[in-house]
Amino acid sequence: MTSIVIVEPASSGxxxxxxxxxxxxxxxxxxxYHDDSEVSSALEAVAxxxxxxxxxxxxxxxxxxxxxxAKAIVPGFEYVVGVAADAASxxxxxxxxxxxxELVRDKYRCRMHLAAAGLAVPGFARLTHADDVAVAAEHVxxxxxxxxxxxxxxxxxxxxxxxxxxxxxxxxxxxGNVTDMGRTIGKTMxxxxxxxxxxxxxxxxxxxxxxxxxxxxxxxxxxxPYFVEMGHTVEAGLxxxxxxxxxxxxxxxxxxxxxxxxxxxxxxxxxxxxxVLIEIAARLGGDRIYRLVELSKSISLPEVMIRSHLGxxxxxxxxxxxxxxxxxxxxxxxxxxxxxxxxxxxxDELRALPGCEEAEIYxxxxxxxxxxxxxxxxxxxxxxAAPDRETLERxxxxxxxxxxxxxxxxxx
Numbered sequence: 001m002t003s004i005v006i007v008e009p010a011s012s013g014x015x016x017x018x019x020x021x022x023x024x025x026x027x028x029x030x031x032x033y034h035d036d037s038e039v040s041s042a043l044e045a046v047a048x049x050x051x052x053x054x055x056x057x058x059x060x061x062x063x064x065x066x067x068x069x070a071k072a073i074v075p076g077f078e079y080v081v082g083v084a085a086d087a088a089s090x091x092x093x094x095x096x097x098x099x100x101x102e103l104v105r106d107k108y109r110c111r112m113h114l115a116a117a118g119l120a121v122p123g124f125a126r127l128t129h130a131d132d133v134a135v136a137a138e139h140v141x142x143x144x145x146x147x148x149x150x151x152x153x154x155x156x157x158x159x160x161x162x163x164x165x166x167x168x169x170x171x172x173x174x175x176g177n178v179t180d181m182g183r184t185i186g187k188t189m190x191x192x193x194x195x196x197x198x199x200x201x202x203x204x205x206x207x208x209x210x211x212x213x214x215x216x217x218x219x220x221x222x223x224x225p226y227f228v229e230m231g232h233t234v235e236a237g238l239x240x241x242x243x244x245x246x247x248x249x250x251x252x253x254x255x256x257x258x259x260x261x262x263x264x265x266x267x268x269x270x271x272x273x274x275x276v277l278i279e280i281a282a283r284l285g286g287d288r289i290y291r292l293v294e295l296s297k298s299i300s301l302p303e304v305m306i307r308s309h310l311g312x313x314x315x316x317x318x319x320x321x322x323x324x325x326x327x328x329x330x331x332x333x334x335x336x337x338x339x340x341x342x343x344x345x346x347x348d349e350l351r352a353l354p355g356c357e358e359a360e361i362y363x364x365x366x367x368x369x370x371x372x373x374x375x376x377x378x379x380x381x382x383x384x385a386a387p388d389r390e391t392l393e394r395x396x397x398x399x400x401x402x403x404x405x406x407x408x409x410x411x412x
Contacts, residue, residue, distance in 0.1 A: 001026050004072040004306065005065045007084045008032065008055040009043065010181065012284040012302075013076030015291075017047045019302035028068045029076075030055055034182035056182070058086035066091060072309040078152045079181050081105055081282050094311040096282060100258045104282045108149045108190050110257070117256045120249070120276045122193035130170050136191045137163045143194035145227070146170075148186040151178075153286070153375040156186050159194060159225035166191065195269040195276055200236055202250045202266040203285055203293055205304050208313035211254035211264070213247040214301070215293045215324075217285070219267075220331070226373045233329040234292035237389060242270065249275040263305045265289070288330045288358070288383055295328040295357065295385045326385050327392045333361070333380035333403060334372050346402050350382055353402075355395045358383035 003026035006016050020027035027046075030053035031039050044050050049068075054060045061083055065073050072093055075084035082102050088095035103109050108126045115121050125136035126149065137144075146169055147157040155178055160166045170189065178185045199221060204213040216238060220231030238246070250266050257280065265285035267278040283305075284290050290301040299316070307315035350359035361380040363369075370376045382399045386392035 002310070003028060003048070003068055003070050004074055004310070005030060005061070005068060005070045006047075006074050006076045007061055007080045007087075008181070009039075009076030011077065011286040012288070012290050014040070014043055015284070015302040016074055016076055016306060017043055019300060019306055021046050022300075023303060023306060025306065028064075028070065030061060030064055032056065032182055055080055056083060058083050058090065061087035062090040065093075072306070072311075074306060074309045075283050077181065078105070078281055078283055079150075079183055088309075094261055094309055096260060096262065097258065100260070101282060103257055104259070104280055106149050107147065107279055108188070110280065111190070111192070114253060114256060114277065119253060119256060120274060122195055122276060122278075124190060124192040127170060127189045127191060128187075130167070130174065133163065133167050133170055137166055140191050140193055144191050145194055146189055146191050149188045149190050150183075151180070151185045152281075153180070154226065154228050155180060155374045156189075157227050157374070159227075160191070161225075195271055195278070197269040197271040197276075199267065199269050199278070200238075200246065201232070201285055201289065202246065202268065203263070203289060203301060204250070204254070204266075205263045205301075205308055205315055206254065206259050206261050207308070207315055211251040211259065212316065213250055214299055214304075214316070215297055216243060216246065217289055217292065222334075222372055228372055228374060228377065229287055229332070230334070230378070231329065231331040232287055232289055232292060233327065233389075233392070234289070234296045235324045235327065246270065246275045250277075250280075253277055253280060261308045261311075263301055263308070287332075288381065291357070291383065292328040292330060296324040296326050298325065326387060327389050328357070328383065328385040329392050329396060330358075330381055330383040331396055331399070332378040333382070334377060335369050335379055349402055350399055353384075353395060353398055355384045355386050355392070356382065356399070357385055359399075 005028050017027045026048040029047040029050045032055045039050050053064050073084045073088040075081045085096040085101035086098045111121050111124045123140050125139045144160045146160050173186050199219045201217040203215045216236040218233040218236035222228035222230045266280040268275045304315045359382045384395045
């Protein structure tokens with residue numbers, strides 16, 4: 001039986017083990033078991049094995065994969081894309097070139113690369129210490145967005161409206177580290193031009209003919225100055241010509257970066273001048289987006305990713321231009337106030353609503369809840385499918401009404 005190694009599956013990466021099982025493939029999971037990367041019992045049940053390995057060491061991942069006779073090494077989360085590429089390269093398995101993998105991991109390097117290729121990117125500047133503030137502020141101007149060059153999940157992403165605020169934020173970042181999946185985030189920051197316009201994410205894969213966009217996701221963001229993703233809808237309601245322009249731009253981005261296999265998750269805003277990239281990643285999009293694509297277009301992105309990493313140059317196995325048969329959407333739940341998570345007695349009622357596919361609460365009653373400055377401030381989600389956009393919006397409104405009468409609110 002064909003076997004693969006999945007490196008540090010978290011968030012949507014957990015779906016890779018389930019996809020492997022459907023494909024009749026042995027999935028060997030490796031995890032460093034950081035405090036925030038514990039392997040769930042559900043994942044243990046579906047994986048062929050779960051082993052503790054230093055998942056930030058390519059040599060360790062390659063050694064384990066060799067022992068397992070793996071035919072592919074698949075990254076299960078953002079931070080291990082480079083490690084998986086390096087490990088697969090050592091074994092002669094299908095892989096992204098390690099320098100390309102690092103390019104999509106470093107937002108500053110990605111901006112530099114695409115700007116040199118003549119593609120539209122925001123104005124940007126890198127900050128490694130407080131002395132960089134004056135130069136960055138002069139170059140980028142305000143409003144701007146400050147973010148780590150190597151983060152995800154909206155960690156330490158904030159709108160900046162003045163040089164004084166920028167100075168204050170940089171000093172705040174320097175005083176306290178944020179650790180995610182065993183990594184310190186934000187040692188180097190990126191200041192970039194604030195983009196006016198609606199935001200979308202773009203899901204796709206790379207096959208024998210290059211990049212192919214499979215779905216465009218409409219995004220719902222929380223209140224600024226933060227950029228917490230509070231909801232997604234697939235397929236986005238874009239005019240055909242606007243969608244075509246966005247798709248062409250993203251496929252050009254993928255080609256210029258040099259992605260040669262796997263899936264990609266890009267985020268962009270549609271400005272008056274056209275689409276402009278916010279970021280691109282060589283992994284599954286988070287926030288249940290793969291599930292929305294599956295419900296709306298009957299395409300399993302986790303299966304596509306596995307087939308591609310196994311060397312299949314036609315990983316989609318179907319019509320890439322297929323029209324959506326349904327519309328689906330996820331909305332995230334936030335408490336009215338930060339403090340402690342209180343129980344939601346309406347979960348069963350939510351799950352009984354027409355079209356409800358998922359209704360989940362994260363954590364346990366009484367656990368502290370962070371302010372809504374990044375993904376950690378969300379306490380749950382609901383996910384619905386419907387035959388059309390109008391019905392979907394009505395069903396989400398019913399869920400919001402039900403939640404609004406209890407202890408939490410639903411983004412709208």
